[in-house]
Amino acid sequence: MKxxxxxxxxxxxxxxxxxxxxxxxxxxxxGSIRGQCGLxxxxxxxxxxxxxxxxxxxxxxxxxxxxxxxxEGNNG
Numbered sequence: 001m002k003x004x005x006x007x008x009x010x011x012x013x014x015x016x017x018x019x020x021x022x023x024x025x026x027x028x029x030x031g032s033i034r035g036q037c038g039l040x041x042x043x044x045x046x047x048x049x050x051x052x053x054x055x056x057x058x059x060x061x062x063x064x065x066x067x068x069x070x071x072e073g074n075n076g
Contacts, residue, residue, distance in 0.1 A: 004028050007024070007036075007040075008021060008024060008025065011024065011040075011043065014043070014047065015047075016043060020039065020043065023035075023039055024036060024039050024040075027039065
């Protein structure tokens with residue numbers, strides 16, 4: 001039971017909404033390991049996509065910084 005509480009806490013810390021948490025708790029109560037795993041896997045895919053987009057945004061910012069810092073980029 002302590003591990004289940006820890007998982008809910010971690011999901012909350014990672015940004016899971018109340019609907020997802022309630023669904024996870026329902027799977028806990030009903031003993032649906034498959035449901036718990038599926039929910040966590042879907043959440044992981046969602047977070048992975050968000051991180052991918054954020055990495056692309058950072059790469060774009062890095063490119064802009066490099067352009068501004070380069071001698072060719074300082075024409076103004």
